[in-house]
Structure formats: C-alpha cells, structure tokens
Amino acid sequence: MEWWYTLVSLLPFDWAQPGTMLFMKHALLAVLVISPLFGILSTMVVHSRMSFFSDALGHSAFTGMAIGALCGFHEPTWAAIVFALVFALLFNLVRRRTALANDTVIGVFSSTAVALGIFLSTLGGRSFTKFNNLLIGDILSVEPAKIGVLALILAVVVGLWCLSFNRLMLSAVHPALADSRGIRVFWQETVFSMAIAVVVTLSMTWVGLLVINSLLVLPGAAARNVARNMWQYHLLSLLGAVAAGVAGLMTSYYIGASAGAAITLYLAFWFLVTFLFRKRG
Amino acid sequence: MRIVKHGKLAAGCADACCLKLEGISVNLQGDSILEDVSFHLHCGEIAALIGPNGAGKSTLFRSILGQMTYKGTITFSPAGGPAIRLADGTAAGGRRPLVGYVPQAPHFDRGDPVSVLDFFTAATAKWPVWLPVPGKHRKRAAACLARVHGEDLLDRPMGVLSGGQLQRVLLALALEPVPHILILDEPLSGVDIEGEHQLLDMLDELRTQYDLSIFLSTHDFATLSQFADKVILLNRKVLKSGTPEEVLSSPEFYETFHLRMGKGGEG
Numbered sequence: 001m002e003w004w005y006t007l008v009s010l011l012p013f014d015w016a017q018p019g020t021m022l023f024m025k026h027a028l029l030a031v032l033v034i035s036p037l038f039g040i041l042s043t044m045v046v047h048s049r050m051s052f053f054s055d056a057l058g059h060s061a062f063t064g065m066a067i068g069a070l071c072g073f074h075e076p077t078w079a080a081i082v083f084a085l086v087f088a089l090l091f092n093l094v095r096r097r098t099a100l101a102n103d104t105v106i107g108v109f110s111s112t113a114v115a116l117g118i119f120l121s122t123l124g125g126r127s128f129t130k131f132n133n134l135l136i137g138d139i140l141s142v143e144p145a146k147i148g149v150l151a152l153i154l155a156v157v158v159g160l161w162c163l164s165f166n167r168l169m170l171s172a173v174h175p176a177l178a179d180s181r182g183i184r185v186f187w188q189e190t191v192f193s194m195a196i197a198v199v200v201t202l203s204m205t206w207v208g209l210l211v212i213n214s215l216l217v218l219p220g221a222a223a224r225n226v227a228r229n230m231w232q233y234h235l236l237s238l239l240g241a242v243a244a245g246v247a248g249l250m251t252s253y254y255i256g257a258s259a260g261a262a263i264t265l266y267l268a269f270w271f272l273v274t275f276l277f278r279k280r281g
Numbered sequence: 282m283r284i285v286k287h288g289k290l291a292a293g294c295a296d297a298c299c300l301k302l303e304g305i306s307v308n309l310q311g312d313s314i315l316e317d318v319s320f321h322l323h324c325g326e327i328a329a330l331i332g333p334n335g336a337g338k339s340t341l342f343r344s345i346l347g348q349m350t351y352k353g354t355i356t357f358s359p360a361g362g363p364a365i366r367l368a369d370g371t372a373a374g375g376r377r378p379l380v381g382y383v384p385q386a387p388h389f390d391r392g393d394p395v396s397v398l399d400f401f402t403a404a405t406a407k408w409p410v411w412l413p414v415p416g417k418h419r420k421r422a423a424a425c426l427a428r429v430h431g432e433d434l435l436d437r438p439m440g441v442l443s444g445g446q447l448q449r450v451l452l453a454l455a456l457e458p459v460p461h462i463l464i465l466d467e468p469l470s471g472v473d474i475e476g477e478h479q480l481l482d483m484l485d486e487l488r489t490q491y492d493l494s495i496f497l498s499t500h501d502f503a504t505l506s507q508f509a510d511k512v513i514l515l516n517r518k519v520l521k522s523g524t525p526e527e528v529l530s531s532p533e534f535y536e537t538f539h540l541r542m543g544k545g546g547e548g
Contacts, residue, residue, distance in 0.1 A: 043411070047393070165411050166403035173395070174387040177451075180346050180380070181404055227394035228438050234411040279392070 001144050004029055015253070023140045024253060030142040031245040033150045034203050035263075038215040039241030040157055041196055043234055046220030048172035048189075052103055053091070054196050055213040056110035060087040061201040062134055062209055063117030069130075070120050077201065084197035087113060092190045137208025139249065139259040150202060157195055168192055169230070208260035215241070215260075218267035225274035240270045299324040299494040300345070300462055305353035307340050314340045315351070316518045322462070322494045322511070327484060329505055329525075330498040332515035333537060338498045341515065342464050345496075346380050357461055381460030381493075383451045385467050389440040397434045397442070397450055398422055405457050429453045429483055445476020452483070456491075463487070465497035469504075477501075481508045502529060 008016045008025050015021035045054050064083030068076025087109065095105050122128055170178040171188040178185050196216070204212055223236035248263030300322040307315040315337045322328050330338050343349040351369065357378035358364040365378050389395065399410045401422040408418055419435070426432050429449040434442065442450065448468050455463060465484075469477050484495055485508065499505070505512055506525040514521040514528050514537060521533040528534055 161411060162409050165409040166407070169395070169399075169403050169410065173389075173400070174384055176343075176348075177382065177384045177387065177404075179348055180382040180384070224392055224394055229394060229396035229436070230399045230410045231413045233394035 001026075023142075026142050026144060026147065027139045027249055027259070028246070030139060030147050030150065030206060031249045031259075031263075032242070033147060033154055034207065035215075035241040035245030036238055037150070037154050037157060037199055037203070039219045039238040040161060040234070041199060042216050042218070042220035042241065043223070043230075043237050044168060044172065044192060044220075045196065045216045046224055047169070048192075049102075050193070050196075051213065051217045052106050053193065054200065054216045056091075056106050056113065057084060057087065057193075057197050057200050058204065058209050058212050059110050059117070060084055060113035061197075061204050062131065063113045063120070064201060065131070065134060065204075066117045066121040070123070077205070080201045080204075081198055084201045085194050088193040088197040089190060092186065092193060096186060134204060135209050136258050137204065137206050137211075137260045139206040139252075142206050146202075146206075153199060153202060157199070160191070160195060164188065164191075206260075207263075208258060211258075211260045211264045214264045214267065218264065218271055219244075222267065222271040222274045225271070225278040228279060236274070240267065240274075244270055299326070299358055300496070301354075301356040301358075302345075303354045303356070305341070305344055305351050305355065307337070307344060307349055307351045309340075313517065315344070318353070318515070318519055320513055320519060320522055322496060324492045324494055325488045326510045327488060327495045327497070327508055328511040328513060329509040330496065330513050330515055331500070331502065331505075331528075332498075336516040338515060339466060342382075342466055342496075342498070345462075345464060346382055347377060378462070379458065379460040381455030381463040383448065383455045383463070383465040383468055386444060386447050386451065386471055389438075389442075389447075391438075391440040393438060393440040395439045397426070397431075397437055397439060400439055400450070401425065401454060404454055425453045425457045426450070428456055428487075430479075443473070443476065444471035445473065445479060448472060448476070448480055449483070452480075456487070459491050460493070462494045462496060465495070467498050467500070469499050469501050477504070484508065505529065 005018065005022075005025060008028065009018045010016075015024045045051055061080050061084050064080030065076045067083055068079030071079060073079055091105065091109050094109075095102060098105060118128070121131055167178065167183045168188045170181070171183055171185040175185045178188075200212055200216070207215060219237040219241040220233075222240050223233050227233035227236055244263050244266035247266045249259050251257070251262040251266075252259035302321075303319050305315055305318040306313070318341060330341065332338055340349060344351045345355060347367070353369070355367045356364055357367075398414055398419060402408060402414050402418045403410045405421070405425075406418050408414065423432050423435055426434060426449075429452050431446065431449045431453060434446055434450060439447070439450070452465075452468075455465075468480060472480060481504070484497075487493055488495055506529070509525050511522065512525045512528040513519055514531070514534055516537055520537060521528050521531045534540075
C-alpha cells in the first residue's frame with residue numbers, strides 16, 4: 001500500500017499528508033475500484049432491464065450474511081457470495097422454465113430471500129441490530145486486503161467484458177437471433193447475473209444495502225439519456241460513476257453523512273443533468 | 282423459375298434440391314405442434330409459409346435452424362458442397378448448414394444506445410463494441426449494409442430505424458456470411474408499402490445473385506403472387522402447397538382462414 005500513500009500525498013488535502021488518516025486513503029482507493037465496477041455493470045443492468053433483479057440480489061446478499069453468521073463463520077461474506085451465486089443460478093433456471101413474467105419471478109425470489117434473512121437473523125430471539133451497519137454501509141472501514149479482492153473482481157469483470165460483451169449484448173437484444181448465431185444465451189445471462197451477485201455482495205458492507213442498487217442503475221440510466229452508441233454509453237457511465245464516487249466520499253468526509261448516500265445523490269444529480277441534455281428523436 | 286444443378290445431391294431428389302424436409306414432427310409437452318411436414322425447396326426459389334397464428338410456422342423455422350428437437354429428416358444440399366443430412370435434429374459428423382435468419386423484428390427503444398455499427402459488429406466480430414469500433418470492422422459493416430442499400434444507416438441508433446430499415450439491417454446481418462438458405466420470420470409486418478416493395482425487390486436480387494433459397498412467413502396474401510414461387514399452407518400439417526394461384530384458390534385455404542368461396546368454388 002506504500003505506493004498508494006505516496007501517490008495520495010501529492011494531493012492538496014490535509015488528510016492526504018504522509019502518516020495520517022490511513023482509513024481515508026483506503027476509502028479513496030476502494031471508491032476508485034468500486035465505482036468503475038458499478039459503472040461497467042450498470043450499462044448492461046439498464047440495457048437488459050435487470051434493475052429489479054439487482055435489487056433482489058442485494059436482499060439475497062444480506063440473507064447470505066445472516067446464514068454465514070448463523071454458521072459461526074468468522075468471515076460471513078464468503079457464505080454470502082456462495083448464497084448469492086446460488087440465488088442467481090436458481091433465478092435464471094426458474095425464469096427459463098416458467099411462463100411467469102420476469103418481475104413476478106424476481107418478486108418471488110426477493111421476498112423469499114428477505115424473509116429467510118430476517119427469520120435466520122432473529123432466530124432464538126436474537127436482535128437484528130447487528131445487521132444495521134449492512135443497511136447503511138461504511139466505506140471508511142474498508143481494509144487493504146478487501147480492496148485487493150475488489151481490484152481482482154474489477155479485473156475479472158473487465159476481462160469478461162472484453163471476451164463476451166458482444167454475446168451478452170446480443171442475448172439481451174434478441175435471444176432467438178443470438179441463438180441462431182451460436183450464442184448460448186442462458187449461460188451469458190447466468191454468468192452476468194453471477195457477476196452482479198459477487199459485486200453486490202462484496203461491496204455491500206461499504207456501500208450499504210439500501211443504496212447499492214442505485215449504483216447499479218443510475219450510472220447507466222444517466223448515460224443512456226445522451227449516448228448514441230455503446231462506446232459513448234460506457235464512457236459516460238464510467239465517468240459518472242467515478243466522479244460521483246470521489247465527490248461523494250469527499251462530501252461525506254468533510255460534512256459527515258454516509259458516503260454511499262452521498263455518492264447516490266451525486267449520481268442522481270448526474271442523471272438530472274443528462275436528462276436535461278437528453279437526445280431527442 | 283431457375284433451377285441450379287448440384288454436384289452431390291440428396292438421395293431421391295430431382296437433381297436440384299436445396300432443402301428437403303421429410304416427415305418433420307414436433308411434440309411439446311404432449312401437444313403435437315407439427316405433424317409429418319414434408320416439402321422441397323430449390324435453390325434460387327422463394328417460398329412463402331402461410332397459416333393462422335399458432336399453426337407452427339415459427340416452430341418449423343426453429344427446427345430448420347436447429348433450435349428444436351424434431352422427428353424426421355432435414356437435408357441440405359448446398360451448391361458446390363456435399364449434402365448435410367440431419368435426422369431427428371442431429372447432424373452426422375456435427376456439421377451444420379449455414380442458415381441465415383431474419384427474426385421477427387426485435388423491439389428497440391428509441392433511446393437504446395446501440396448504433397447499427399455496434400449491433401452489426403457485435404454479431405459478426407470479436408471486437409468488444411463497448412470500445413470504439415476500429416476502421417476495418419466499420420468498413421466490413423458498411424460493405425455488408427451496401428448489399429441491402431443501407432450504408433447510410435451505419436451510425437444511426439437501432440431504435441430510430443423505421444420498420445423497413447430495421448428489416449434491411451437484419452437482412453444484411455443474415456447475409457454475413459452468405460448462408461445456404463435464408464429464413465425470414467414475418468419480414469413484412471410493421472413495414473410500410475414502400476418498405477415492402479424495397480424488401481421484396483432486394484430478396485429477388487439476392488436469390489439471383491447468391492442462388493439462395495429464401496423461405497419466409499407472411500400474413501400478406503395480396504402480394505404473394507408477386508414474389509413467391511411456391512406457397513406452403515401450414516396448420517400443424519402441410520394442408521396445401523403449390524404456386525400462389527393454386528394455394529390461394531384452394532378449398533383448404535378458404536377453410537383455414539374461414540373465408541367464403543366465390544362462385545365456381547367447391548365450398
């Protein structure tokens with residue numbers, strides 16, 4: 001982490017001085033890793049109309065934490081990741097085999113996951129309050145090892161985007177056409193939803209469950225207002241996410257308040273700006 | 282009608298077969314969707330598939346595309362190559378024929394940030410289209426769109442195209458690479474009169490240029506005799522096939538669409 005401390009010390013902020021405020025430096029690095037992740041995933045969440053699904057995933061991630069805690073794991077996050085992956089796979093399997101509308105299937109899964117989470121975490125008369133921090137999130141508590149894991153996930157998502165973005169996009173646009181060109185639509189969708197599952201679960205602790213879905217929806221939605229092709233779409237989504245991430249962290253440091261909420265408010269403002277300049281016709 | 286002779290042919294075919302379906306049956310969860318469907322389609326021929334909703338038209342297309350499990354045999358005899366025989370949905374030796382497919386026009390929102398170039402490149406190249414598309418892919422897409430007189434559409438978002446323009450883009454995509462047979466699922470729905478003429482002229486051009494068999498489904502009976510060499514009336518089974526005149530004046534056609542026969546008819 002020394003390279004990062006040195007780099008940050010070039011910034012003209014009092015917390016950036018050498019030897020002070022390590023938690024803030026960690027938080028900044030974490031934001032610089034998390035926000036591009038959400039910026040990239042957001043494009044396809046919006047494009048393939050999966051914002052309700054990613055919301056449901058957030059709920060399932062909390063349930064995974066509850067299961068992990070119940071099993072007495074020191075690190076319930078890993079149990080939560082496994083649970084979220086199973087959730088994503090099951091959801092895709094059920095969606096493929098039912099005549100029900102997408103949002104209905106999501107509703108079924110989401111409510112089941114939340115109920116299970118609350119049930120398990122209050123089992124035996126225990127208090128729910130220890131999960132409160134998951135709802136709001138705290139970016140300032142992030143540790144270097146976790147940032148490493150997030151950076152690894154970012155590399156995996158970028159790799160996925162390089163190798164199979166085209167197939168993913170065609171699957172979202174027209175499954176039958178994609179199929180006729182040899183694309184395995186089911187696996188494209190499943191791998192994508194699993195990627196969302198992992199990202200949501202890993203970053204929930206720092207961003208907060210209540211606002212995490214806005215990070216998956218707002219960057220893409222704002223970019224969609226003005227973008228005319230995929231490159232503009234990605235560029236604007238990524239820039240919006242990173243700028244809002246950094247601005248939100250600063251705001252939260254200087255005036256208090258949750259960083260996750262501040263980031264979301266900046267993104268909402270970014271959405272408003274692009275909405276005013278939206279493309280017409 | 283032009284007939285192209287082939288080197289190696291499907292057995293039992295009159296020396297010029299391009300696509301031959303024999304006894305195709307499809308069952309879905311106990312319901313019979315297609316029953317003993319058989320017909321031939323020659324190179325350079327345009328055949329129209331008609332039938333009421335739920336007649337199994339899309340299922341038949343999906344069987345030919347290899348997306349359905351079916352009983353029966355489908356044989357392709359591409360020009361200049363050995364025949365490919367698919368029995369019960371599996372190809373001998375794992376070879377699959379190249380089928381160009383123009384699906385029912387997908388729905389694009391006006392705001393979808395997918396340009397024609399993005400769409401085309403995503404379907405035909407490995408280059409990830411979330412990065413700026415390099416010149417060589419751009420050139421290739423422009424050349425393919427030129428086949429359907431659509432070069433000027435390259436940078437337009439998919440969502441703002443008219444029905445006819447969208448069909449042309451999908452057609453250009455189905456022709457890259459040039460397939461053995463071209464299937465179009467209701468290409469004329471959602472297309473205005475001008476677009477319809479443009480599209481039909483283009484199909485006529487393509488079949489002479491590439492010796493393509495073209496197989497399309499339609500509900501537009503009025504234009505059938507202008508472009509189709511053969512019409513197949515399907516309602517779970519092939520009820521009638523022949524020239525447009527033969528099929529459109531048949532009692533089967535009138536019965537299927539609940540029309541009254543005019544004077545001189547049999548019904």
